[in-house]
Amino acid sequence: MRGRSTERERIGRLLADGRRGNSGALLIHGEAGIGKSALLDWAAGQAGGSRVLRVEGIESEMELAYGGLHQLFLPVLDLVDSLPPAQADALRAVFGLTSDEVRDSFTVGLAVLTMLSEAAADGPLLCLVDDAQWVDRPSVDMLTFAARRLRAEGVVMLFAVRDGAPGATVKGLPGLLVEGLDRTAAAELLTGLPPYVADRVMEEAGGNPLALIELSAALTPAQRAGRLGPLALPETAAGLRGRIQDGFLDQVGRLPEATRLVLLVAAADDTGSLGTVLEAARELGAGVEDLEPAERAGLVILSGELVRFRHPLVRYAAYRSAPLARRIAAHRALAGALGGAGQPHRRAWHLAAAATGPDEGVAEELERVAEWAGNRQAMASASAAYERAAQLTADRDLRARRLVQAARKAADAGQDQRCGALADQVPLPLADQEVAANFARARAAVELGHRSPAAAARILLDSADLTGAAHPEATASLLVDAVHAAYSGGDAALMAEVASRAPELPVLAVPALLFGDGVPGASDPSGVPDPSGVSGAPDVPGALAALRPLVAATEVTATGVMERLLTGIHCLLTGDHPTARRVALGAVAHCREQGISGWLPTTLDLLVRTELALGHHEEAVARGTEALRLAEYYDLAHRASHLRAALALPAAVRGEEEQVRALTEEALGYARPRGVGRAAADALWARGLLELGLGRAQAALDELAAARQEVGHPLLCLPLLPDLVEAAVRAGRPERAAQAAGVLDAWATALDRPALGALAARCRALTGPDGTAEQHFTAALALHGDGNGDSDSDRHGATDRHGAGTGNAFDRARTALLYGEWLRRLRRQIDAREQLRAALDGFEALGARPWAERARSELGAAGGETVLTTRQDGPISLLSPQEREVVRLAATGASNREIAAQLFLSPRTVGHHLYRAFPKLGVGSRTELAALLAA
Numbered sequence: 001m002r003g004r005s006t007e008r009e010r011i012g013r014l015l016a017d018g019r020r021g022n023s024g025a026l027l028i029h030g031e032a033g034i035g036k037s038a039l040l041d042w043a044a045g046q047a048g049g050s051r052v053l054r055v056e057g058i059e060s061e062m063e064l065a066y067g068g069l070h071q072l073f074l075p076v077l078d079l080v081d082s083l084p085p086a087q088a089d090a091l092r093a094v095f096g097l098t099s100d101e102v103r104d105s106f107t108v109g110l111a112v113l114t115m116l117s118e119a120a121a122d123g124p125l126l127c128l129v130d131d132a133q134w135v136d137r138p139s140v141d142m143l144t145f146a147a148r149r150l151r152a153e154g155v156v157m158l159f160a161v162r163d164g165a166p167g168a169t170v171k172g173l174p175g176l177l178v179e180g181l182d183r184t185a186a187a188e189l190l191t192g193l194p195p196y197v198a199d200r201v202m203e204e205a206g207g208n209p210l211a212l213i214e215l216s217a218a219l220t221p222a223q224r225a226g227r228l229g230p231l232a233l234p235e236t237a238a239g240l241r242g243r244i245q246d247g248f249l250d251q252v253g254r255l256p257e258a259t260r261l262v263l264l265v266a267a268a269d270d271t272g273s274l275g276t277v278l279e280a281a282r283e284l285g286a287g288v289e290d291l292e293p294a295e296r297a298g299l300v301i302l303s304g305e306l307v308r309f310r311h312p313l314v315r316y317a318a319y320r321s322a323p324l325a326r327r328i329a330a331h332r333a334l335a336g337a338l339g340g341a342g343q344p345h346r347r348a349w350h351l352a353a354a355a356t357g358p359d360e361g362v363a364e365e366l367e368r369v370a371e372w373a374g375n376r377q378a379m380a381s382a383s384a385a386y387e388r389a390a391q392l393t394a395d396r397d398l399r400a401r402r403l404v405q406a407a408r409k410a411a412d413a414g415q416d417q418r419c420g421a422l423a424d425q426v427p428l429p430l431a432d433q434e435v436a437a438n439f440a441r442a443r444a445a446v447e448l449g450h451r452s453p454a455a456a457a458r459i460l461l462d463s464a465d466l467t468g469a470a471h472p473e474a475t476a477s478l479l480v481d482a483v484h485a486a487y488s489g490g491d492a493a494l495m496a497e498v499a500s501r502a503p504e505l506p507v508l509a510v511p512a513l514l515f516g517d518g519v520p521g522a523s524d525p526s527g528v529p530d531p532s533g534v535s536g537a538p539d540v541p542g543a544l545a546a547l548r549p550l551v552a553a554t555e556v557t558a559t560g561v562m563e564r565l566l567t568g569i570h571c572l573l574t575g576d577h578p579t580a581r582r583v584a585l586g587a588v589a590h591c592r593e594q595g596i597s598g599w600l601p602t603t604l605d606l607l608v609r610t611e612l613a614l615g616h617h618e619e620a621v622a623r624g625t626e627a628l629r630l631a632e633y634y635d636l637a638h639r640a641s642h643l644r645a646a647l648a649l650p651a652a653v654r655g656e657e658e659q660v661r662a663l664t665e666e667a668l669g670y671a672r673p674r675g676v677g678r679a680a681a682d683a684l685w686a687r688g689l690l691e692l693g694l695g696r697a698q699a700a701l702d703e704l705a706a707a708r709q710e711v712g713h714p715l716l717c718l719p720l721l722p723d724l725v726e727a728a729v730r731a732g733r734p735e736r737a738a739q740a741a742g743v744l745d746a747w748a749t750a751l752d753r754p755a756l757g758a759l760a761a762r763c764r765a766l767t768g769p770d771g772t773a774e775q776h777f778t779a780a781l782a783l784h785g786d787g788n789g790d791s792d793s794d795r796h797g798a799t800d801r802h803g804a805g806t807g808n809a810f811d812r813a814r815t816a817l818l819y820g821e822w823l824r825r826l827r828r829q830i831d832a833r834e835q836l837r838a839a840l841d842g843f844e845a846l847g848a849r850p851w852a853e854r855a856r857s858e859l860g861a862a863g864g865e866t867v868l869t870t871r872q873d874g875p876i877s878l879l880s881p882q883e884r885e886v887v888r889l890a891a892t893g894a895s896n897r898e899i900a901a902q903l904f905l906s907p908r909t910v911g912h913h914l915y916r917a918f919p920k921l922g923v924g925s926r927t928e929l930a931a932l933l934a935a
Contacts, residue, residue, distance in 0.1 A: 003181040003182055003184070003185025003186070003188075004035065004038075004039065004042075004178075007028075007039055007176060007178060008039075008042065010026070010176055011026065011039065011042070011043050011046075011158065011176075012046065014026060014156045014158075015043065015046055015047065015050075015124075015126070015156055017156070018050065018124040018125070018126065018154050018155065018156040019048070019050070019124050019154070020154075021124075021152060021153075021154045022151075022152060022154065023150035023151055023152065023153045023154060023155045023156065023157075023909075024150070024156050024157075025147035025148070025150065025156070025157040025158070025159070025173050025174070026157075026158050026159070026173065026174055026175070026176055027132075027159045027161060027170050027173040027174065027175045027176065028040070028158060028159065028160045028161070028175075028176045028178060029160070029161045029162070029163050029175060029176070029177060029178065030162070030163055030177060030178035030179065031162065031163055031208065032162055032210075032313065033208045033209065033210030033211055033214075033313070034178045034179070034180065034208055034209065034210070035178055035209045035210070036130070036160035036161075036162070036178055037130055037131075037160060037311060038209070039158075039160070039178065040054075040128045040130055040158055040160055043126060043128065043156075043158055044126065044128060047124070047126045049123055049124070050123060050124040050125060050126045050156075051076075051119060051120070051122075051123065051124070051125050051126070052125075052126045052127075052128065053072050053073070053075060053076065053119065053125065053126070053127045053128070054072070054127075054128040054129075054130065055068045055069075055071045055072040055128070055129050055130070055135060055139075056071075056130045056131055056272070056308065056309075057129075057130065057131035057132055057133060057134030057135040058131075058134055058269075058270045058315070059134045059316070061134075061136070061269075061270030061349065062134045062135065062136050062137075063136060063349065063380075063381055063384035063385065063388075064136050064270060064345065064346060064349055064381070065094070065136055065138045065139075065345070065372075065373040065376060065378035065381035065382075066094040066095060066136065066138050066139055066142075066376070066378065067135075067136050067139065067270050067271075067346070068129070068135035068136050068139030068140070068143075069094070069095075069112065069138070069139040069142060069143070070095045070096075070271075071270070071271065071272055072127065072129070072139075072143075073091075073115060074272075076115070076118075076119050077095075079115055079118045079119060080092060080115070082118055083111055083114050083115065083118070084114070084897055084901070086107055086901075087107060087110055087111035087114055087901075088111070090102050090107045090108045090111050091108065091111045091112075091115070093376060094108055094138075094376045094378075096343060096344075096345060101375040101376065102375065102376040105141075105142075105592065105597065106145075106592045108142055108376075109141075109142050109145035109146060110900070110901060112142045112143065112145065112146045113145070113146040113149055113150070113900075113905070113906045114900070114906060114907065116146055116150070116153065116155045116157075116906070117153045117155070117906035117907060117908050117909075119155075120153050120154045120155050120908075123154070124154040124155075124156070125153075125154060125155045125156070126155075126156050126158070127143075127155065127156070127157045127158070128158050128160075129143060129157070129158065129159045129160065130160045131160065131161070131162065132159045132160060132161040132170050133161045133162050133170075136378075136380075136381060137378070137380035137381065137413070138373075138376075138378035138380065138381055140170060141597075143157070143159075144159075144170060144171070144172055144173060147159075147173055148172055148173070149905055149906065149909070150906065150909070151905070151906070151908075151909035151912055151913075152908055152909050152911070152912030153906050153908045153909065159173065171632070171633045172629060172633060179207070180205075180207020180208055181207045181208075181209055181212070182207070183202065186202050186205070186207055186209075186212055187202070189209060189212045189213060189216070190202065190212060190216055193216060193219075197219070201215050201216050201219075210311070210313075214247035214248070215247070217247060248311075248313050248314050248316075248317035249317045249320075249321050251297060251299065251314075251317075252299070252314070252317045252318050252321050253321060255293050255294060255297070255299075256290070256293055258285070258286045258287075258290040259286075259290045259291065259292075259293045259294050260318070260321070260322065261281065261284055261285070261286045261290070261322075261326070261330075262277070262278075262281040262286040262287075262290045262291055262294075263291075263294055263299070263300070263318040264318055264319060264322045264326060264327065264330050265277050265280045265281045265284065265286070265330045265333065265334065266300070266307050266309070266315075266318070267309070267315045267316075267318040267319035268319060268327065268330045268331055268334055268350070268353070269334055270346070271346075272306050272307060272308060273305065273306065273307075274302065274303075274304070274305055274306055274307045275305070276334070276337050276338065277307055279337040280330070280333035280334045280336070280337040281333070283333040283336060283337075284329060284330065284333055291307070298310060299314050299318075300314075327353075328353075328354045328356065329354075331350040331351070331353040331354040332350070332351070332354045334346075334350045335347045335348075335350035335351045335354065338350065344365070344368070344369075344372075345369045345372055345373070347365075348362070348365040348366050348368070348369045348385075349366075349369070349385075349388075351365060352365075352366055352388050352392065355392055357392075358392055358393060358394035359392045360392070360393065360394070360395075362389075362392055363389040363390075363392040363393050363402070364389075366385045366386075366388050366389035366392070367385070367386065367389045367402065369385040370382040370383075370385035370386045370389065370405070370409070373385060374409065379409045379410075379412040379413035379596070379597070379598070380409075380410070380413040380415060382409045383405075383406045383407075383408075383409035383410040383413060383415070383418070383422075384406075386402050386403070386405040386406035386409060387402075387403065387406040387422060389402045390402035390403045390406060390425075396427055397430075397431055397432065397435075399427065400426050400427050400430055400432075400435060400439075401432065401435050403422055403423075403425050403426045404423075404426055404435055404438045404439045404442060405438070406422045407419045407420075407422035407423045407426070407439075407442035407445075408438055408441065408442055410422055410442075411441075411442060411445040411446075411449075411598055412596045412597070412598045412599070413597060413598055413634075415598070415634070415635075416445060416446050416449035416450055416598075416634075416635065416636065417446070417450070417635065419442055419445055419446055419449075420442075420443075420446035422442070423439065423442045423443050423446065426439055433466070433467050433468075433470065433471050433474065434471060434474055436463060436466065436467065437463055437464075437467050437471070437474040437475075437477070437478055439463075440459050440460055440462075440463030440478060441460070441477075441478070441481060443459050444456040444457075444459045444460045444481060444482075444485060447459060447485075448485050448488065448638055449636055449637070449638050449639075450637055450638060451674060452489075452674050452675050453485045453486065453488040453489035453491075453638070453674070453675065453676055454485075454486070454489050454491055454494060454675050456482075456485040457482045457483075457485035457486040457489070457491070457494055457498060458482075460478045460479070460481050460482035460485065460498075461478075461479070461482045461497070461498055461501070463478050464478035464479050464482065464501060465501075475501075475502070476502055476505055476508075477562075479498055479499070479501050479502055479505075479508060480505075480507055480508065480562050480563065480566060481562060482498045483495055483498045483499055483507075483508060483511055483566060484562060484565060484566055484569075486498055487511075487566075487569060487678070488638070488642070488676065488678055488679075489675055489676055489677050489678065490676075490677025490678040490680075490681055490710060490711035490712075490713075490716055491675075491677065492515045492711070492712065492713035492715070492716055493515070493713075495511045495515050496511065496512060496515040496516060498511075499511040499512035499515070500512055506546045506547070506549050506550050507550055507563055507566050507567065507570075509542075509543070509546040510543045510546050510547050510550070510566075510570045511570070513538055513539045513540070513542045513543035513546065514538050514540070514543045514573065514574075514715060515538070515713065515715070516538050516539075538750075540574075540750040540751060543570075543574065544574060544751075547567070547570050547571065547574065547576075550563070550566075550567040550570065551567060551571065551579055551583065553567075554567050554583050554586050554587075555582075555586070560590075561587060561590055561591060561594075561596060561599050561603065564583060564586055564587035564590060564603070565587055565599075565602065565603060565606060567583050568580050568583035568584045568587060568606045568610070569606065571583060572606070572609060572610060572613065573715055573716075573718075574751055574753070575751045575753035575755060575756045576753065577610055577613040577614050577755065578614070580606075580609075580610040580613070581607065581610035581611065581614060584603065584606040584607035584610050585607060587603040587606060587607075588600065588603045588604055588607055590603070591603050597630070597634065598634060598636070600627075600630055601627045601628075601630045601631040601634070601636055601639045601640075601643065602639055604623050604624070604626060604627035604630070605624075605627055605639060605642050605643055605646065607623050608620045608623045608624040608627065608643070608646045608647075609646060611623060612646065612649055612650065613719070613755075613808070614808060615808035615809045615810045615811065615846075617650040617653060617810070617846060617847075620646070620647075620649075620650055621647065621650050624643055624646055624647045625647070627639075627643050628640060628643040628644065628647065631643055637670055638670070638674075638676060638679075640666075640670075641666070641667045641670040641671045641676055641679040642667075642676070642678065642679045642682070644663040644664070644666050644667040644679075644683070645663070645664065645667040645671075645679045645680075645682035645683040645685075645686060646682060647663055648660045648663040648664050648667070648682070648683060648686035648687075649682065649685065649686045649689065651663065651686070651690075652686045652687070652689040652690035652693065653689065653693070653810060653846065653847075653848045653851070654847050654848060654849055655690070655693055655694065655848070655849040655850035655851075657690060657694070660686055660687065660690045661687075663683070663686070664683040664684070664686055664687055667679050667680070667682070667683040668680055668683050668684075671683065677710045677711045677712075678710075678711060678716070680707075680710045681707045681708070681710035681711045681716070681717060681720070682707075683707075684703050684704070684706045684707035684710065685703075685704065685707045685719075685720045685723070687703040688700045688701070688702075688703035688704035688707060688720070688723055688724070688727065689723055691703060691727075692704075692723055692726060692727050692730075693848070693850035693851050693854075694850050695850075695854065697727050697730035697731040698727075698731045700723070700727040700730075700731075701724065701727040701728055701731045701733065701736070704720055704723055704724040704727055705724065705736075707720055708720065708721075708724065714743045714747060715747060718744065718747055718756075721740050721741075721743060721744040721759075721763075722744065722759040722762065722763055722811075724736075724737075724740045725737045725740045725741045725744070725763040725766055725767065726763075726766060726814075726818070728740065729766045729767065734767065737763075737766065737767050738767045740763075741760070741763035741764060741766070741767045744756075744759065744760050744763055745760045745763070745764065748760035754783045754785075755783070755784075755808060755811070757783045758779075758780045758781075758783035758784045758811065758812075758815065759780070759811060761776045761777075761779040761780035761783060762776070762777065762780040762814075762815045762818065764776040765777045765780065765818070765819070765822070766818065773822055774822075777815065777818070777819040777822065778819075780815045780819075781812070781815055781816065781819070784808070784811060784812040784815060785812070809842055809845070809846060810842070810843075810846055810848065812842060813838070813839045813841075813842030813843050813846070813848070813851070813855075814839070814851070816835045816836070816838045816839040816842065817835070817836065817839035817843075817851070817854065817855050817858070819835045820832045820833075820834075820835030820836035820838075820839060820855075820858060820859075820862070821836075821858055823835060824836075824858060824861060824862045829862045829863050832858075832862040833859060833862045833863065833864040836855055836858050836859040836862060836864060837859060837864060839851075839855040840852055840855040840856055840859055843855055879917055879920060879921075882903070882905075882913060883913045883916060883917045883920075885903055886899055886903065886905075886910055886913040886914060886917065887913075887914065887917050887921070887929060889903070890914060890926055890929060891926065891929050891930040891932075892930075893926070893930075896910040896911050896914075
């Protein structure tokens with residue numbers, strides 16, 4: 001641990017926090033041999049009375065779903081029985097202890113979180129994940145899921161990952177970069193060497209401690225004495241890793257043949273089970289006594305049940321130094337040992353490793369492994385199994401089908417680039433139309449994820465045309481996917497073209513009816529919408545009628561994620577925000593249950609937009625932040641651009657200029673070159689809203705006009721039209737305001753939604769004669785309701801999760817502000833003060849700082865009291881957002897475990913939040929808490 005004081009201090013703080021009952025996680029990363037494993041060993045030695053669980057990644061077994069998780073929890077597997085039944089069943093299934101499917105990957109994550117909490121029930125727990133780049137993807141996902149949610153359990157998690165290694169994708173955790181030792185610390189590892197020799201070794205090692213040790217150990221006596229020729233070491237460090245590996249190869253090579261054989265089996269195995277290794281080694285003529293030379297040499301560490309290599313490069317040397325025939329024999333022996341142990345998925349991977357050419361029997365076993373992994377929400381592992389099965393398949397058509405399946409599962413796992421690489425391997429042409437349709441989906445996933453949504457839609461549309469009436473289900477699915485891609489690009493004409501292929505399907509009938517020719521406000525050749533162009537208007541009643549069975553289907557039948565997404569999008573477009581939110585929640589739950597994590601950011605994006613439409617800004621930010629983190633984790637750049645644009649909108653409301661600029665610049669930098677019109681429009685809308693709130697009307701008008709041009713069709717830009725109308729009025733451009741207000745009015749009349757009608761009435765007040773303005777303002781306020789949605793709730797019977805209706809408090813406050821300003825201009829000061837005070841209170845409750853400043857300024861000018869107020873949420877406002885959620889659920893009578901399951905926390909963290917919240921609220925029991933919140 002020479003030269004590692006900074007690293008030890010940081011890890012030591014985490015361990016100390018763990019002993020005090022706090023949790024923490026750290027990602028230790030750096031190049032091979034830099035000392036990451038040594039730091040984990042040091043942490044284990046400093047753990048004191050803490051329980052230590054450890055897992056080490058193995059490159060040859062990184063596709064074995066949940067193998068790392070099983071290895072970590074093997075010493076505490078009995079704790080599974082203490083978990084809530086659903087969580088216990090999920091862990092038993094992913095460990096292969098039962099044949100059950102896992103419908104909800106988040107239940108697995110929550111089970112891991114609860115297991116860690118239970119393992120720490122009697123004292124601190126230290127979890128060490130070494131070589132995380134070689135731990136299977138599902139295990140890493142579940143462990144990082146838990147690590148990000150640990151709070152008050154006394155659990156410390158340390159992950160070590162090699163920089164630059166394939167699979168090194170542990171994200172979302174604080175990092176600690178381990179760099180080379182300085183010259184003083186390096187010299188301390190080279191005692192006994194002449195200065196000239198020590199200098200040469202230090203130059204070669206570049207501060208890498210493993211290189212320092214191994215290179216010095218490899219010196220001959222003559223070299224150690226100083227007789228070091230100019231070619232004894234390379235002149236540069238380019239071959240450093242090879243030289244380190246050579247040192248380990250030399251050590252392994254000096255062992256007896258039988259010892260090398262049993263080390264080979266141990267290196268090929270991923271369980272770390274000494275019993276499994278010895279059973280397989282016996283088939284090859286080696287036994288436990290043959291491990292003694294390796295143990296004496298310090299290459300392995302043995303216990304009664306486990307065998308562990310002292311360094312990953314030792315394992316690599318033990319495996320790679322063996323001839324191919326022996327490696328194959330080792331894998332076959334392990335397949336035999338594991339088959340008898342009831343682990344068919346591990347057996348299949350060892351058989352695949354032993355295969356030297358096409359082998360349909362092994363390919364079929366791998367296909368079953370892929371199905372097994374898919375049923376346990378391990379989509380990345382399922383993809384890998386399909387890919388390996390394809391490599392072992394001689395039949396061209398069957399190989400194509402398996403490659404396409406591998407690509408589809410990669411897309412479901414959020415691995416768009418890998419999906420594209422797999423799709424490139426598919427042999428063409430494809431005889432089977434169903435396989436061809438799936439192939440088109442895989443190619444479209446790559447286009448949508450990183451390139452052009454329009455190109456993705458065209459790929460799907462062309463495939464649907466080729467598939468034709470002979471395969472109606474496949475054709476319909478392709479068209480549905482194509483409509484979604486066109487919507488993402490903001491291309492209404494392409495949506496209409498796709499939908500026209502099968503307008504009899506309700507999910508396609510809605511866009512076919514909404515985006516036909518002659519829509520209200522359709523653009524004339526100059527690109528300026530004409531509000532009078534209502535002849536041949538779209539069949540809005542027909543579209544709404546077609547939408548009703550879609551909504552019903554999402555609630556009573558098992559529709560897929562795309563049908564749910566489009567249904568929610570249609571509801572959002574047609575102004576039914578409460579239903580859109582309900583459908584979006586169902587889509588999010590569907591992705592979680594089915595483990596299609598690649599689609600989770602997209603469904604969360606839909607939910608964010610419904611929350612924004614309803615004025616639930618805090619909820620939108622929380623959902624959007626989660627979704628953006630997932631999109632970045634899975635490298636979904638396309639979805640990340642949409643989410644950044646969406647998150648910029650509430651930031652604009654709050655007047656956070658720097659945040660809005662940062663989010664929109666990233667969103668536009670991706671969206672504009674690729675034609676992602678919806679993301680570009682939302683980013684420009686956020687900029688315009690920011691400028692409008694800050695009183696810069698002309699700048700707001702410019703941004704909002706540009707946003708409108710990005711999507712063109714009035715229905716796609718309907719939400720931003722009220723802002724454009726206000727900006728045009730304030731900028732002295734009444735003709736532009738009147739034109740936009742006309743488009744808004746036409747669609748509000750056609751759709752007949754109270755929230756949309758309120759905005760249209762407000763815009764009529766701004767653009768019409770003064771003689772009619774008051775009746776339009778009062779009509780708008782009546783349609784807004786009380787800001788909690790009374791109007792929509794009364795008309796549609798819809799409520800949000802807080803029991804309130806569907807109104808938008810921000811929109812209502814803005815109407816009150818504009819009405820108050822108009823009243824003040826007419827010198828009706830008392831009436832003006834009433835509206836301006838309501839606007840000020842509404843803006844302050846939302847944290848809409850620039851809008852509150854405008855309302856306060858107007859209120860002062862009208863002679864009203866302008867003393868700063870605070871948000872009137874009562875005692876609940878004293879709590880953090882997570883404390884707030886916890887106490888609200890606790891007030892309903894939910895237990896800590898039930899709350900933990902809903903919020904993806906551990907029960908101990910829930911208890912910690914309640915412990916902190918009760919004094920803030922001045923209560924001492926859940927009964928008092930329920931009474932307080934009811935009041």
